[in-house]
């Protein structure tokens with residue numbers, strides 16, 4: 216396929232820069248412990264200094280892959296599919312999610328919300344970032360809010376974000392992995408004092424699974 220043609224298909228969301236795909240256990244948040252197929256789409260310009268998948272940032276390093284190919288692999292493994300990245304909302308998610316829906320999958324997204332929501336989702340995990348705030352409309356439809364706690368100031372940011380989500384949205388504080396020894400005791404104390412919050416850990420890292 217010509218490069219021009221491929222760029223157009225990526226522009227339309229019919230091809231996506233695919234970094235990796237794997238069948239594992241959802242490690243974080245509300246669906247922690249549930250088997251799911253992960254689709255990791257490359258490309259993110261949010262730039263979190265502690266991001267645990269910086270290899271995903273440059274979309275050019277990840278081969279444009281047809282949505283039908285991605286979907287075919289996913290539904291072979293699981294009825295629950297998690298779309299993550301990179302920042303999946305960099306791209307038009309409509310073709311991917313409508314094709315997954317046709318095959319009867321439950322579709323979850325992990326997103327910073329930094330770009331407008333495209334696609335149709337059964338579960339939206341919003342993990343907002345100070346350096347590129349979510350677009351306003353996602354707060355109304357997020358199913359869980361998962362704020363990463365790297366330092367003490369992040370509790371204040373978490374409250375500002377919680378003030379904007381819908382009333383059914385489940386609230387999580389998740390320690391930034393490299394700083395977890397330091398922040399975990401503060402998170403435990405905070406959640407006991409402010410029980411509207413729950414703790415989320417990156418349990419897949421403790422289990423040594425992807």
Ligand SMILES: C[S@@+](CC[C@H](N)C(=O)[O-])C[C@H]1O[C@@H](n2cnc3c(N)ncnc32)[C@H](O)[C@@H]1O
Pocket residue numbers: 259265266267268299300301302303325326327328341342361363389390391392393417
């Ligand atoms: C790698 S991101 C990809 C999806 C999207 N860009 C986002 O940030 O939500 C997946 C999840 O991992 C979280 N995350 C990334 N790096 C982390 C770290 N070092 N410690 C804890 N959570 C992290 C993000 O906040 C997000 O909830």
Ligand SMILES: Nc1nc2[nH]cc(C(=O)O)c2c(=O)[nH]1
Pocket residue numbers: 239240241242243299300325419424425
């Ligand atoms: N097992 C597992 N669970 C996850 N939940 C969110 C992840 C992500 O990187 O988006 C992730 C991941 O990378 N692995």
Ligand code: SF4
Pocket residue numbers: 259260261262263266267268269271300301302327344
């Ligand atoms: S928004 Fe997500 S993928 Fe992008 S840098 Fe931050 S944690 Fe990493």
Ligand SMILES: [Mg+2]
Pocket residue numbers: 267
């Ligand atoms: Mg991860």
